[in-house]
Amino acid sequence: MTKITAWAAHEAGGSLTPFEYDPGPLGPHDVELDVLYCGICHSDLSVINNEWGFSAYPAVGGHEVVGRVREMGGEVSHLTKGQTVGLGWHAGYCNTCMSCQSGDQNLCQTAQATIVGHHGGFADRVRAQAASVIPIPDGLNPLKMGPMFCGGITVFNPLVQYNISPLSRTAVIGIGGLGHLALQFLNAWGCHVTAFTSTPEKEEEAVRMGAHATLNSRDDKALAAAAGQFDLIISTVNVTLDWNAYIGTLAPKGRLHMVGAALEPMGIGAFGLIAAQRSVSGSPVGSPATIRHMLDFAERHDIAPVVETFDMKDINVAFDHLKSGDARYRIVLKN
């Protein structure tokens, strides 16, 4: 078995250096992929920097993988060697808990994260349970598909989970890696779409990506004027905003849905929820079935992230670009 060559952080905040590891024998339900492309997600940085307190070192990030099936365990029969597939936040599920058996593998409380206690896709090869690896339809460009497996599914999943109606008036807070995909999905879903952004130069781009309207997310008057409008707001940011002001922009029965993990507690007023039957909720990535739906939907509607590409060997330059906040809108590394 040849070793896998990866890029690892050896301590919190460390730069990424080449790291070889022996993946051991391939499990019967697992696959090994040759990594073709791998997106960079903000949560790679969070894990590398141990911002969430549960990182394990050496840490090999990379959970927006597009790869080619290189080896399959003896029990894997639904994939073929050479097939182009994607791998996201989860590299395996228990497959037996209530969530897994209900088709909500993404909510499995013992799911294997691809980049925590497992080595991810910043590498020449990566391993995963076959159930967590999804074939990419032929009509989609593999170069751009990596970000769909974390950023994309994270914003697509709520539309499925909450059975969002195309009649809905929706909004997206934060037009970045996740938000620019949310605009595309919501537009194709048939909804009215408003982009909340604090970056004026993104407003025009947001319209190009599917927004029917834009609002400055830091303009209190604009927020107040939008009272009672939205059936769904998806927040992709991880900073603290005036959440009650956003709740005020929700229509009766509206939902403020968090996919960006704001670390500070949200000081939600119960009255704002009760008076108009509003909800605040959150969700992580999606299940394998929902990822498959997303890819079908993306193929039908020509949805893809806007990506900037770096060679895998330039991974540290790519991370500096991510940290600058100037990435438009998602970075993909290629081998």
Place this chain on the structure above:
Amino acid sequence: MTKITAWAAHEAGGSLTPFEYDPGPLGPHDVELDVLYCGICHSDLSVINNEWGFSAYPAVGGHEVVGRVREMGGEVSHLTKGQTVGLGWHAGYCNTCMSCQSGDQNLCQTAQATIVGHHGGFADRVRAQAASVIPIPDGLNPLKMGPMFCGGITVFNPLVQYNISPLSRTAVIGIGGLGHLALQFLNAWGCHVTAFTSTPEKEEEAVRMGAHATLNSRDDKALAAAAGQFDLIISTVNVTLDWNAYIGTLAPKGRLHMVGAALEPMGIGAFGLIAAQRSVSGSPVGSPATIRHMLDFAERHDIAPVVETFDMKDINVAFDHLKSGDARYRIVLKN
């Protein structure tokens, strides 16, 4: 037109004294009821004391009315004189907004509250728009039905709104006027029901009212041990609890639903929502159609509040009893 004799507070926190008012001509879509019984709800006290800042004086509380139709406006044809009906938090709707036209009259942003800017049921008679007045099925005891029109519908409504499955594991925080009805509804709905209470002597009663299990709501260890269990928690309390601990007791896709208006902001951690696709939500009373469903359901399942009865003239004594916290479980005034 004879005047209506009511019990009014003339200033925030004032005791209730007899107050006569001329209701004027009856509107074509309105009805006038002879008040038979009227429940006392905590929100009567909140309005009398102007705790929410929007009270109008003289304030006549009483929004859990059971009455007999005395007069009907010329356009009212779906009720009959002498019919026994109930009147709750809303005494009228705009009937034209999106919420009203969608059957969500309870979310009408210009609905007429029965006891704010309108005189309520602590009186010999009360007026209301006919659309807000619901006939009480013959199989239900009118003496006990007042509290269904605010306390009851407030806890019944979420089961309808969120299409709660009888497969759900549910819990109720606070076993009082609302909570003791929630236990009965959830049990009859087919759910597993846990009662959270901080009053040990209520535990046995909670079981009698439908709880399959009880938990001490102030026992941190018991809360921690209940991690990941509940699909729905209905909170009926208006005090601040450790909301994130309760969110921790929610199963994946679980919902913490507020019907008690805690005044302090809830410091909700986004991570606890995101990790397991949980929601925090709230709702007020229900629509006329949902009230009708509730009454049918209550008749079929023999559900009623446990009430203590006072004569209307002893209203101040009744309020003192409410304030003592010793009411078991809802107070009803009778004329």
